[in-house]
Amino acid sequence: MTKRAPSATALALPLLPPLVALLVHASYVPRGFTWLDHGDVVAGRAVLPLARLHEAFFMRMGDTGFFRPMAVVVHSLDRAVYSTWAPGHHLTSVLLHALVVAAAPFFLRAFVRLSAVEECLAALVVAVHPLSWLVVGGLTYQQELLVTLFTMTAVAAHAWARQSGRPAAAAAAATSVALAFFSKETALFWIPALIALWEWLAFRTRDSSRQRIPWLWAAYAIVVALSLAARAHAVPEVWRTAAAALSTPEWIGVRLRAIVRSLAELLSPVPPSINDSAIIGAPGLVESAVVLTVAAGALLVLRRGVTSPAARLVLVLAVTLAPALRLVPVSRFGSPHYTFPATAALGALAALALRAARGSGAPWRLAGGAAVAWLLVAAGLTAAGGVRFTDDVALFEPELQRDPGYPEAHAELGRYQLAAGEAAKAREHLEKALEPHDSRIAYVDRSMVHVNLALALSAQGRTTEAERQLAMAREVAPSSRMPVIDYNQAVLAARRDRDDEVVRLLAPHDGTWSTHEPSLLLARALGRLGRTAEAGRALENAERTAPPDRRATIAAWRRSLAGR
Numbered sequence: 001m002t003k004r005a006p007s008a009t010a011l012a013l014p015l016l017p018p019l020v021a022l023l024v025h026a027s028y029v030p031r032g033f034t035w036l037d038h039g040d041v042v043a044g045r046a047v048l049p050l051a052r053l054h055e056a057f058f059m060r061m062g063d064t065g066f067f068r069p070m071a072v073v074v075h076s077l078d079r080a081v082y083s084t085w086a087p088g089h090h091l092t093s094v095l096l097h098a099l100v101v102a103a104a105p106f107f108l109r110a111f112v113r114l115s116a117v118e119e120c121l122a123a124l125v126v127a128v129h130p131l132s133w134l135v136v137g138g139l140t141y142q143q144e145l146l147v148t149l150f151t152m153t154a155v156a157a158h159a160w161a162r163q164s165g166r167p168a169a170a171a172a173a174a175t176s177v178a179l180a181f182f183s184k185e186t187a188l189f190w191i192p193a194l195i196a197l198w199e200w201l202a203f204r205t206r207d208s209s210r211q212r213i214p215w216l217w218a219a220y221a222i223v224v225a226l227s228l229a230a231r232a233h234a235v236p237e238v239w240r241t242a243a244a245a246l247s248t249p250e251w252i253g254v255r256l257r258a259i260v261r262s263l264a265e266l267l268s269p270v271p272p273s274i275n276d277s278a279i280i281g282a283p284g285l286v287e288s289a290v291v292l293t294v295a296a297g298a299l300l301v302l303r304r305g306v307t308s309p310a311a312r313l314v315l316v317l318a319v320t321l322a323p324a325l326r327l328v329p330v331s332r333f334g335s336p337h338y339t340f341p342a343t344a345a346l347g348a349l350a351a352l353a354l355r356a357a358r359g360s361g362a363p364w365r366l367a368g369g370a371a372v373a374w375l376l377v378a379a380g381l382t383a384a385g386g387v388r389f390t391d392d393v394a395l396f397e398p399e400l401q402r403d404p405g406y407p408e409a410h411a412e413l414g415r416y417q418l419a420a421g422e423a424a425k426a427r428e429h430l431e432k433a434l435e436p437h438d439s440r441i442a443y444v445d446r447s448m449v450h451v452n453l454a455l456a457l458s459a460q461g462r463t464t465e466a467e468r469q470l471a472m473a474r475e476v477a478p479s480s481r482m483p484v485i486d487y488n489q490a491v492l493a494a495r496r497d498r499d500d501e502v503v504r505l506l507a508p509h510d511g512t513w514s515t516h517e518p519s520l521l522l523a524r525a526l527g528r529l530g531r532t533a534e535a536g537r538a539l540e541n542a543e544r545t546a547p548p549d550r551r552a553t554i555a556a557w558r559r560s561l562a563g564r
Contacts, residue, residue, distance in 0.1 A: 013116050013117065013119075013120045014102070014105065014116075014119075014120070014123075016120055016123075016124070017101045017102070017104075017120060017123030017124045017126070017127045018098040018099075018101045018102045018123075018127070019098075020101075020124060020127045020128060020379070021094075021097055021098045021101045021126075021127035021128070021132075022094060022095075022098050024127065024128050024379050024382055024383045025094045025097060025132070025136050025382070025383070025386065026094070026383075026386075027383050027384070027385075027386030027387065028090050028093065028094055028136055028137050028386040028389060029087050029090045029091050029094060029386075030087050030090075031086060031087065031090050031137070031386060031387075031389040031390050032086045032389070032390055032391050033084075033086050033089075033139070034137075034138065034389050034390075034391060034392050034394075034395045035138060035140070035392065035395060035396075035412055036138070036139075036140040037086075037089075037138070037139045037140055038415070039062065039063075040061075040062050040075065040139070040140045041075055041078075041079065041084075041089060041139055041140070042084055043514075044079070044514060045062035045063055046061050046062040046071065046072050046075050046140070047072070047075050047076050047079045048072060048076045049076070049080075050076065050077075050080050053073060053076055053077075056069035056070075056072035056073050056076070057069045057182065057230055057234075058230065058233060058234055059072075059234050060234050060235045063478060063480035063481060065235055065237060065239070065241070065478075066184075066185065066235070067182075067185070067230065067231040067234045067235050068143050068182070068183060068184055068185075069182045069230075070143070070146050070150075070179060070182045070183040071140075071142055071143040071146060071183065071184075074092065074096075074142055074146065075089075075139075075142070078092050089139050090137075090139065090389070092142070093135075093136045093137070093139060093141075093142055093145065094136060096142060096145040096146065096149065097127075097132055097135070097136045097145055098127075099145075099149055100126065100145055100148050100149045100152070101123050101126050101127045102123075103149055103152040103153055103156070104122060104123045104126045104152060104344040104347070105119040105120075105122065105123055106152065106153070106156040107151075107152035107153075107155055107156050107344060108122055108344060108345075108348050109156065109159070110155050110156050110158070110159035110198055111197075111198065111201070111312045111313065111316055112309040112312055112313060112348060112352075113309070114348060114351055114352075118348075118351035118352075118354075118355065119351075121347060121350065121351045121354070121371070122344065122347030122348040122350070122351050123344075123347065124347070124375060125343055125344075125346060125347030125350060125375070126343045126344050126347055128375055128378045128379040128382055129340075129343040129346075129347075129378060129382070130265075130268065130269060130270055130271040130272065130378055130381055130382050130385070131265060131266070131272065131336055131337075131339055131340040131343055132340065132343075132382060133271040133272070133382055133385040133388075134271075134272070134274055134335075134336055134337050134340075135337050135340050137385065137386065137388065137389040138389070141337055143183055143184045144184065144337045144340055144341075146179075146180075146183035146184070147180055147183040147184035147186055147187050147190075147341075148340065148341045150176050150177075150179040150180035150183055150187070151176075151180045151187055151190050151191055151194070151341070152344070153172070153176040154173055154176035154177045154179075154180055154191050154195075155191070155194045155195060155198065157169055157170075157172040157173035157176055158173040158195050158198065158216075159198055160172075160173075161173050161211075161213055161216060162198075162199075162202070162211055162213070162216075163211065164211065165211030165212075165213060167213075170213050170215070170216045170219070171219075173216065174216065174219035174220060174223055177191055177220060177223050178223045178226075178227065181223065181224070181227040182227060182230075185231075186323055188224075188227075189322065189323070190319065190320065190341070193319045193322070194316070194319055197315055197316070197319060201306070201307060201312060201315075204306060204307055205307050239328070241331050244280075244441050246280065249281075249282035249283065250280050250281060250282060252282070252283050253280070253281050253282045253283040253284070253287075254278045254279070254280060254281075254326075254333070254441065255325050255326065256283045256287040256288060256291050257278060257279060257283075257287050258278060258324055258325065258326055258333070258334060259287075259290075259291055259294075259321075259324060259325065260286075260287045260290045260291065261324075261334060261336075262321060262324040262336075262338070262339045262342075263290070263294060265336050265339050266321075266339055266342055266343070266346055267346075269374050269377040269378035269381060270377075270381055271381055271382060271385045272336040273336075273399060273402060273403075274335065274336065274395075274399060275334065275399055275402065275403055275406045275409070276332040276333055276334045276335040276408070276442060276443055277333075277334055277403065277405075277406060277407075277437075277440045277441065277442040278333040278334045278440060278441040278442070279439065279440050280438075280439055280440060280441060281439075298314050298318070301314050302314060302315075309352055310349065310352055313345050313348050313349050313352065314349075316344075316345045316348075317342055317345035317346065317349070320341045320342040320344075320345055321339065321342045323338045324338050324339055326338075331443045332443050333441045333442075333443070334441075350371060353367060354367055354368060354371060391416070392412050392413060392415075392416040393413065393416060395412075396409040396412050396413050397409075397413070400413075405435075405437065405440075406442070407432070407433045407434075407435070407437055407442050407443075407444040408433070408442065408443055408444050408445075410429040410430065410432040410433035411429070411430065411433035411444050411445065411448070411449045411452075413429045414426045414427070414428075414429030414430035414433060414449070414452055414453070414456070415430075415448075415452050417429060418430075418452055418455055418456055418459075421459075423456045423457075423459035423460050424456075424460070426452065426453075426456040427453060427456040427457065427460070430449055430452055430453040430456060431453065433449045434446065434449055434450070434453070446473075446476050447473045447474075447476045447477035447478070447481050447485075448473075448481070450469045450470065450472045450473035450476070451469070451470065451473050451481075451484060451485060451488055453466075453469045454466040454467070454469035454470045454473070454488060454492075455488065457469060458491075458492060463492055463495065463496070466492055467489070467492055470485055470488055470489050470492070473485050483509045483512065483513070483518075486505040486506060486508075486509060487505070487506065487509075487513075487517075487518045487521075489501075489505055490502045490505040490506050490518070490521055490522075490525075491521065493505065494521060494524070494525065499525040499526075499528050499529050500525075500529070502521060502522065502524075502525035503522065503525050503526060503529065503531075506518055506519075506521060506522040506525075507522060507534075510522055510537075510538055510541055511541050513541070513545060514545060515545055516541075516542040516543070516544075516545045516546035516547075516550065516554070519538045519539070519541040519542035519545065520538075520539075520542045520554070522535075522538045523535045523536075523538035523539045523542060523557075523561075526538060527561060532561055535561055536558055536561050539554055539557060539558040539561065540558065542554050543555055543558065
């Protein structure tokens, strides 16, 4: 008997969700740099020259405490191709999201059997879900897309390898595991947990088709050992973020609120707020009731047997949502990007719900209509969200309208106003960013806020206050931030003609700057002190890092200095 060729519809269905993802997120491409993009991409803190790209696997990401070399590789490749043309970088994010959408059905097949139409529906939920708003729009959230993509392919390839025994599948699984571990630390939880879940479910169903591939586990062990060794080399500190000091009721309360927020973001067709603040306090009745209701519903599903499709997906959903508990101290406690990987399990559960309602008359029509309406609303609002990434004002002003006390919004708008030359407005925002917020857990880069506030004060002629802010920045800054603080202190010292202090601050860093201004300032101070040989070396460093239109002027200054 000849095998029937697949129909055109069967061939087109897997292509539909990625195409929808591209269409819905097309509005994100013609946008600018916002938020963390200014430091990681524009200033190049997470960018390497192509000749040094291998160094990404031996260094921390920018000046963070994280080890995410795959994100550095992607940013570096984009920088080499697009320079600082923001739409090119945004196009990469949109394409990465389309790949996540394409991988979702293969990931889900490891746990449940869905029809082609049901897989298409599940992938469409991932494609248009408003949780993609932040991870696609914010360029520095590409690591979320990368870790989700490689976690999905790792689990799918593991299931394929164990069921087929093919070495190629095992190699694909080990490679995907490595790429996931090099994308974001969360993979160190997700991949072992999801692979262990797959193995347990296969054991419970007495799946006799599982093939023994002894070297696969050895490959996993080698990948884990290498990735942990590379991270230990790049980031000597185990974990930079310290846990907030909370009482037991407060600890429980903030995590119950985090679960409720994650569930609401998962079910809502409306793009979430990027405000990462978590309100500190004992658990309230609302969040307790919501969590207990959801837990009861999950238990009812699991009582039908953990091998049922719905129960399997509930377990997958629980694993992918587990980081939302924030058991490990994280800087952005309430950020919605933690929930994004759970959208695949949500889509599959929606497909199973429609399967259960099929043929039931009015309930089926109601369920089908609700699913279509949710997809349409989510797609429309997600597409409309692209305009928020035009600039920092478009991104953060709506957040301050919702919550005037959101500290990071004030910090980012203060930086934006400072760059625009609006020192008074910048100072107002930056001072609000530094206000105490004892009732909430909220991230703000205090050392950089102090630096920017010093610049705003300096622009207003308030030099003494600016020096005080830089001293405060030094108290809370990581070591990687010290060159920036030293440079800004040197600028203030130069205004007071303190050449010795300028040299003391800048000389230890000369040759390490990525811009030419610090070396020029150092050369000026050294020249005024009569140290011409050292000034010439500083000018050489300035010429090396200067833009092309400044190099001739700097070279002429250097020759003039050498001729004295």
